Amino acid sequence: MTSARADRGLAIMKWHGAGNDFVIIDSRGRSARVTEALARGLGDRHRGVGFDQLAEIRDSESADIELDFWNADGSRAGACGNATRCVARFLMDESGRDALTIRTARGPLEARRIAGEVHVNMGQPQTDWAEVPLARAVDVQHLPLDGDPVAVGMGNPHAVFFVNDAEAVDVAGIGPRVEHDPLFPQRTNVEFAEVRGRDEIRMRVWERGTGITLACGSGACATAVAAVQRGLTDRKVRIEVDGGWLALDWRDDGVWMTGPTAHVFDAVLTPEFLERL
Numbered sequence: 001m002t003s004a005r006a007d008r009g010l011a012i013m014k015w016h017g018a019g020n021d022f023v024i025i026d027s028r029g030r031s032a033r034v035t036e037a038l039a040r041g042l043g044d045r046h047r048g049v050g051f052d053q054l055a056e057i058r059d060s061e062s063a064d065i066e067l068d069f070w071n072a073d074g075s076r077a078g079a080c081g082n083a084t085r086c087v088a089r090f091l092m093d094e095s096g097r098d099a100l101t102i103r104t105a106r107g108p109l110e111a112r113r114i115a116g117e118v119h120v121n122m123g124q125p126q127t128d129w130a131e132v133p134l135a136r137a138v139d140v141q142h143l144p145l146d147g148d149p150v151a152v153g154m155g156n157p158h159a160v161f162f163v164n165d166a167e168a169v170d171v172a173g174i175g176p177r178v179e180h181d182p183l184f185p186q187r188t189n190v191e192f193a194e195v196r197g198r199d200e201i202r203m204r205v206w207e208r209g210t211g212i213t214l215a216c217g218s219g220a221c222a223t224a225v226a227a228v229q230r231g232l233t234d235r236k237v238r239i240e241v242d243g244g245w246l247a248l249d250w251r252d253d254g255v256w257m258t259g260p261t262a263h264v265f266d267a268v269l270t271p272e273f274l275e276r277l
């Protein structure tokens with residue numbers, strides 16, 4: 001692209017965390033640029049770039065940055081653990097700092113780099129039915145649905161099913177049915193968790209607004225919380241997802257999560273692409 005055309009384009013970065021992939025747009029120093037149409041267009045893996053989530057970095061008055069998230073269908077998400085970790089690493093590499101505060105829709109989240117690994121405190125789980133949110137007052141530990149799932153909010157809603165064999169679950173069949181169940185007024189993310197030991201879980205996920213993904217950070221947090229609440233694991237667990245591993249530690253100050261981060265490429269969207277949206 002000539003520099004004149006690049007000026008009219010839009011710079012993006014592609015990252016992933018354990019195969020959960022993101023487009024990141026850095027809007028610091030300018031007004032917000034992501035719209036629902038841009039999220040849907042970019043999220044199209046055939047005519048756009050493709051991502052599980054789109055994250056926009058924005059200036060913040062009360063934290064180092066603000067971060068907003070969109071799903072591939074253009075809907076907004078209140079939390080995205082893996083993208084938060086990727087953005088934290090990007091900002092840490094850029095600034096040389098090892099500690100940051102990132103404001104998201106659910107409030108400020110702390111990120112720390114320890115021995116090269118980026119850890120994010122995803123906050124305390126929301127365990128009240130109205131906060132998840134659910135449509136009516138039910139026992140969040142035992143939702144009135146087939147499979148007896150647990151509801152957990154992590155700034156976004158999750159329904160965690162404990163199963164004997166995660167590989168055998170029809171994630172593409174059950175996931176969208178639960179996502180759209182009337183019990184969840186804002187739809188839900190859906191996790192299938194096989195407990196393999198006091199410190200190990202195998203998890204597969206159906207993400208609200210996106211579908212099957214290779215990993216989900218907030219889903220791993222919700223799964224760890226649900227497993228502790230059911231007495232199935234200790235508070236520190238490793239969770240094997242389709243794209244690798246995430247490590248969770250539910251401490252007094254919140255659920256800390258770490259895992260891999262990878263910067264894939266930087267690019268500039270063409271004016272033609274942007275005009276077609």
Ligand SMILES: N[C@@H](CCC[C@H](N)C(=O)O)C(=O)O
Binds near residue numbers: 081156157213219
């Ligand atoms: N991949 C994410 C979760 C993204 C948001 C989710 N699909 C929603 O709509 O809540 C993660 O790593 O947490």
